[in-house]
Amino acid sequence: MSDSHSDTSNRSSRPGSPPTSPRRPTSSVVITGMGVVSPLGNSPEALVAALRAGDSGIRPLTLVPTEAYCVSHGAEAIDFTGHIDNYGDLEKDLKKTIRKAGKVMCREIEMGVAVAQLALQNARFDAESFDRDRTGVVFGCDYIMSAPEEYTDGIAACIEDGRFRFDKWGQTGLPKVAPLWLLKYLPNMPASHIAIYNDLRGPNNSITLRESSAGAAIAEAVSTILRGHADALVVGSTGSRIHLLRTLHASMQETLAADREDPATMSRPFDATRDGSVIGEGAAAIICESREHAQARGAEIFGEVIGYGTSCVGPQGGPRPIRVAIANAIRAAIRCANAAGHGDTPIGHIHANGLGHVEIDRDEARGIQDVFGDVTQQPPVTTAKGHFGNLGAGGGMVEVVGSLKSLGGELFAIRNLNDLDSECEINAVRDNQTPAGESFISVNATPQGQSSAVWIRRP
Template sequence: MPATTAQTTSDVAPSPAAATLARKPSSSVVITGLGVISPLGNTPGDLLEGLRSGRSGIAEFTQIPLGAYCTSHGAEARGFTGDIKDYGPLEKPMQRTIKKGSKVMCREIEMGVASAQLALHDAGFTTEKFDRDRTGVLFGSDYIMSLPEEYAEGIAACIEDGEFQFSKWGQQGLPKISPLWLLKYLPNMPASHIAIYNDLRGPNNSLTVREASSCAAIAEATSTIMRGHADALVVGATGSRVHPLRTLHASTQEQLAADREDPTEMSRPFDASRDGSVLGEGAASMLCESREHAEARGANILGEVIGYGTSAAGESAGPRPIQIAIANALRAAIRSAQSRGHGDTPIGHIHAHGLSDVGCDRDEAAAIVDVFGDASSQPPVTTAKGHFGNLGAGSGMVEIISSLMSLGSDLFAIRNLDKLADDCPIRAVTGSNVAAGDSFIKVNVSPQGQAAAVWIRR
């Protein structure tokens, strides 16, 4: 066999700029571009306007059968159709590439890729200003479920006398399934598609820790850039709980809000009358860069990640693992900021998980009290979930963008918080005249007790 002549990465000499940055860790990590797909709109401006005006994204389902589940309402990203226009301004070759790739992208992955393309455009990404070998992707997601119709024809081929015959599956059923079906649902595919479409050859990673994925992705991206392993990373998350099987899972495993005459009142974070979470879908991305790289290319810096923390607490940790995990993540984010000289930065507000679940809201409020003291000493606390419920892994990133866009002006109130629950003693934002401040801490947690938090300032 002849020796291979393929050139390895180590054989390629880095550019002078790349070599310099590789040897010198970054002083800080900044945010330079945003992209969002949400029930309140597909631009950061539309998202913020919807939150400030009190608009709700919760309505009757259009993607799944009505009457088949314990709820008939949720927050769909109705403005996202999957059309190439939803991906933002693109050159014709890129449009053709994404259109071709859409054949192996489910809706969840499409939303994530679209949000990333929007963020890259917003950041002014060009091949001249970025070293592709040092630009990568770090993306979060839920576990992504296949649609039942993917298997329908194969299953039908194995039915005999009204019963499914397993012995026929290999020869008669499996050939009816598209050989590429799995590519539509693998949770690492958002990061893969984004990297391939944009030829981003730097660090690439996928995180699947449900609702904690967004903050965990920012934490990992910040650490990667701070170590000098990359100049820039597309960081995002996508999620959907509006899905024939995922909605079924949620309705059997979680406490969902009951349908109301006015569905926009179903999601009620920290309210005394809350009775469960609301299902939604969405995705969001940002471009994170080392400060040195962003300033060298004259980027518009939107914010800086100054701290982050993660934690996981299971039943063995005690009777309230959610409280422990959230408190740990918050303290870790604060310690992280302190270790980098940002300990004196005032916290303008806390963007809570705010699930509207009775137990989760109680435990989150207890964690906030544990870390920050009683309501009189806490920063203002808000959450966007009253407007659109739980977007799964996409929630955190959509919520982070909403808080980032609010800095330096007024904060949006918690929708449907009419009477603060006695077991949620937080400094809840219920009016429109509360300043967002110049920094915020965002925290999210999964039902399994995985929590992540980030501290961002403008």
């Protein structure tokens, strides 16, 4: 799908104009804008300040009733209400359009659109500097579940004598479901909304790889720009595991951390006492541009993507597929950087997946060892999940923003890491005095064995 509009690279954007000469592929891809919605604030600055301060975004849940779940705490993006003010400083017409479209956007899509608008504003997007035919969107998203109340009236209409009549659903129940309900929950809708609201006519793609979505979206975006098919792309991911049905699924299918008297101590990546992940929600977006395009418009460059890799390893790959997938993705990112001539860039730190799951953390630690060797040879390893748990597809991009904003300064410690598990031999960051360095590799993985890694450095 990412190449669906690539033919516009050989044409003027004005109908009837003669074809222009093909554009040469760019030399590198840089990051010129950032936007974030997270349990630790709705700006990159607030996020990094909270990470360095050791703050936690894990609190009593308010968005779902907790009586039916095994946990009653999670990391909600409490500062995001869906109000139009959450989308930043918008022009009047765009503000009106987004406010009106709210009826066909669920919370995850709202967060995705909001961070995209914030990133565009941060990048100083304008119609004069960007060719809309060569500016597009690549967005990661979880699968999105409908809210049960969407069907309440329809189900009620099909109940007779206390029993649901399936034979009445087509004629009686379905007409009571809102005609546009499905548009609120399709995982390709964040990319669609963002493109439509901002008239971005270039490549448009949606990535649905759960926690690995952010890294895969960055990989796809960089590849698309390097091929010469776009000048700039809005790249992001959004996700929530706080939802009536999604939270129920997580409670039944995954190992969640048990409630503690202090919920801020529930998420414990790589700690010997960890007992599972914590549910959360969030989103983030970055603006990726070819270096030539960014320099031509005088943009501030925050970082450069120098390598990327993805991997999926199933049971046939061995007894520890996540270990293999993470090692594969990191090695692929390093090979990518080597091929582009960036292989001598020092790795300042690794932003690990750090889920807090007993086996997955162990497998990740061993995957890192497989690539870099023992603790004395590894770059410093940190993760933000101790602060806010698992944000689903949105987590990887929030973590990228956290690491990117830390480059050149001090790195944040792994929260709640009091006793490093002897089976997790990593060069763990324990304090805020560790330099973040000039580059980082961000890693994420799904419980199903999908992994992505991206290598980003300061310009």
